[in-house]
Amino acid sequence: FPSGATLDRVAPDHPVALVRIDGHATWANSAALHAAGIERATRDPDGGLIARDARGDPTGLLVDTAQRLLHAVEPRPTDAQFDRAVRECLADCLAGGLTGIHEMGAELYALASYRRLLERGEFPFRNYVAVAARSKSTWEHYRERGPERLADGRLAIGALKLMADGALGSRGAALHEPYCDDPGNTGLVLMDGPEVERLTLDALGRGFQVCVHAIGDRANTLVLDAFERALARAPRPDHRLRIEHAQILTERDVPRFRHLGVLPSMQATHCTSDMAWAAERLGPERLRGAYAWRSLLATGVVIAGGSDFPVESPNPFHGIHAAVTRRPRTNDDHGWQPEQRMTREEAVRSFTTWNAFASRRERDLGSLEVGKQADVVVLSDDVFTCDEALIPEIRPVLTLVGGEIVYRASRIQADVYTTQP
Template sequence: MRFALQCSSFVLAACGVLSAAQADTVIDNANGYTLNARGDVVRFASLAFDDRGRITAVGAAQEVAARAPGARHVDMRGRTVLPGLIDAHGHVFGLGEMLTQLDLSASTSLQGALASIGAYARANAQGAWVRGRGWNQENWKLGRFPTAAELDAAVSDRPAWLERVDGHAGWANSRALALAGITNATPDPVGGKIVRDANGVATGVLVDAAQGLMKKVLPQPTEQEGRTMLDKALAAMASVGLTSAHDAGVSAVQDRLYRDYADHGKLTARIYGMIGGTDADFDQLSKNGPLQGYGKDMYALRAVKLYSDGALGSRGAALLAPYSDDPHSHGLLFHTDQEMDAMIAKAMKKGYQVNVHAIGDAGNHQILDTFAKEIPANHAEALRHRIEHAQVVTPADIPRFKTIGIIPSMQPTHATSDKNMAEQRVGAERIKGAYAWRTFLQQGSRIACGSDFPVEAPNPFFGIHAAVTRQDAGGQPIAGWYPEQEMSLKEAFRCFTLDAAYAGHQEKNLGSLEAGKYADFIVVDQDLFKMSVYDIHKMGVLETWVAGRQVYARK
């Protein structure tokens, strides 16, 4: 009989806090895989953990049973058990927000998107705004951004604001533009762009920092709405096998919710937080220095997230030479070198790991230069600083990640999502340094893998599939997109486990199933190491366990 989710002393999906008197538990008859300290894949049949959720033994059934006398036993019935997977770059509240709004990620045409927007507006007539996310003009084959006039045709009775799939551009209707005070005469803010037509008319799309003009008038979520977002995000993460996520941009409001959830045993995934920026929220949150091990190691806030540039799809990524498909644009650096130096130094002086978003080769170059200067100046070598995305890097700069000691935090599904436009943006030569996982691995860099959800789906098996095949879910291109940069299955597995844990200073507690570490594991419906790599994206999660607590079971 299938092991059922129920209220008992060792299964607590909705039942409260683990009992201090709970006996050790043994997971038996598992087709288990994990990694050892060297990163080798090793097999196990049984796993024992104590009432703190710490692993006490792992290995052959008889050996584990001998070390856990009197323990409760849970029969896995030969199913595959893996370490819980870690997303090294996501936006937890962004995922929850997307799950409460209109999702346009599946739209394949402007007309289809407008139909969905109109239907959503009619079904949510009580809303003061129409909000959504996920559109991608590249998938619509428009050759341009959509316009406010087109959005007005779908919703004109109230303001509408729809974020692009990457979050680096937004599409407004005329009512929203008017509320934000955006006219043809409104100047572009530093680090942003108001898209205009040939006559200088603002068309309705705001890129990067220009989105701040709209965000000033958007209604802020209530506390209850924030809790709903967090609940939905945590449920989605558990259902795809994520037991930990690095949240790339935590606000003071979100920090309060995380602490509250950790205090009350409501976090069903470990959160490694990055404070969003070095302004007022940083000043408030950093008063007592980095937060580690909060709520029985369920929450940490020991990093800072900064931005160097925008995204490739909206041509906001900063390039050293003009875009191949727009010779009048280099993209946008968000800050001068002096400003970036000051922000990074401020965070390092407080003892924080600094993780900087950099997509274009100019953005990556700026951050590498700044790290090369500020890390020794602030004696911050041990903090494991990161560049988030490291997406298009000039080949001469790739070795600097290793020599300076920077972790490339990369998202495999970005390559398979961007392949329809990336080479158009940067050309045949610069693409050689783009999504260059193999090049980084060969020089000895540890890659921390993630998804950048909700930009991409949070499912880590989509990322493992993309990493080893360089194909999308439809199996295209057949030979893989620049397949010379693909990872092996072991490398991809490691970058979503041990190396993601390392990037969060958590490798002693997470990333593999070894004695002394937490019993964060998942049960899946296929054998990852025996199935066809081309089917990995079809993997289903049956159960998710965090610190020996079952937080998800597929119905």
């Protein structure tokens, strides 16, 4: 990993902090460490790591919860700046063919922005929100308030997001056995099993769904165990508990999703982004349970599909292509661990009907049926019949949310509207 000394050479006085693409590690210079009060005597927080040199001095690399030490001194955007960023993000999503998202880990300042935009008629989108448990003020607010659904479901606050471990790229994903390329390191547990169980019971009792980030096999076991204990104490037939990522699983844990009624929420492009180095981290034994879509589907569960953006592109056709081929968009080989691929129908369902089910919206979203919301994308090609290599090239021609046109391509091909006899 890089050190802060490299940043010091180009920014000796101005605090600089660069966040890894997955949000699980930050590279900071000496000025940023000083501003945050991070020094040799600073202890690693629970669930976090301050990387240190041979003398014990921080190198500038902060992993998982250690990043919060920097967050406390980072400048915050103004309301106007944040609102503008949200509008730009929504425009990108609509242009990419999304009519809505599931947002994991929103805090009060973001939700305030969404409300402002809704009031101004500038939120032409659907957002199913899981509020962040890491923000005590956010969870305390909604814990007392309960779930909310605003503007005909454009903004629905219905879940609690927990974090069980870190990420594979920064070696923070919690594993049962050490990393193959970092002996002695088994990753980071950000929330222990009893706390996951406690918050799960609390949230379910107040009408919220629970979504827990778990990437490593140890984290997934921890969360499944916590869910099992919670459901034994307070059985609920339709809880729809979710594990976000479910990225590396032991053979024993795969059928437990179905047995417990837990929904795996997975991101196919993580597989194609990680495949170049995942074997170095995990070794051949653990790879058999990595990104194991077919193994999970074979048990009878459904998989909620997504992108985890901004970690990956929000383009759903990139995700569908990755699910169907298990290869990068620039490659035409047979795919990585091709036995775990989804069919095209399964991949599309993971972004439509199965996602609607995963957010308790299957009665009004996810498919084109009488009585459901007219959330529609008109596409430049048929995702079911086009050459699979061309799936990532599919573009929306029109995007409608609630029957309203919210995106129109600047150049619409006439043949898109041609009705064949």
